[in-house]
Amino acid sequence: MKQILIVDDSRTVRDSLKFFLKEGGYDVLEGADGVEALKVLETARPNLIITDVNMPNMDGLTLLENVRKSPDHKFIPVLVLTTESQQSIMEKGKALGATGWIVKPFDSQKVLAVIKKVLGG
Template structure:
């Protein structure tokens, strides 16, 4: 069965770009437009991986990662941050919140695929 990835980004264009790239790799995709939307969709979906942006309205990527990690049932789900941000301070914040990895945009589909393969088993 195809593995499922939840993508979280407030930009419809970025969600489309991710849908195209991940769809080609054969993954099933669930989309959310911010942290709140993602938390709601996680209550009735079981994705194998979460890919999230950082800068989003209502609940940003940091808030989302913290909330997800508070729930024991999501302890083992890998979380990749995909963002234009590059600062070490923000990376550390994501690491402490419980992120699995950090990818700086713009991404090439090949690099994204390699990062996903590394965290999905």
């Protein structure tokens, strides 16, 4: 079963994502911010990371930079959660090595479609 790490400080976002992903047949790991995520990554090697941008302690883009620097994790796809208006964040994320983005608000189908796009069938 493919494993996905969700990083977001909002419990609501994490829980709804988790629900969609579990329904979609994925195993889910969680972190509330970049620091927690890096902690999780010390012992885990998920197939995909989905991260919010604005988070306390360590934001999503810094997390992304750290992931790309880690020899164990540099090829893990990372999807950034953004909203329509955050065009600049998408570009910034791309430059730092983000694989793609999921635009909020999202539903189960949208999320699973983007994940499929990145992870394959």
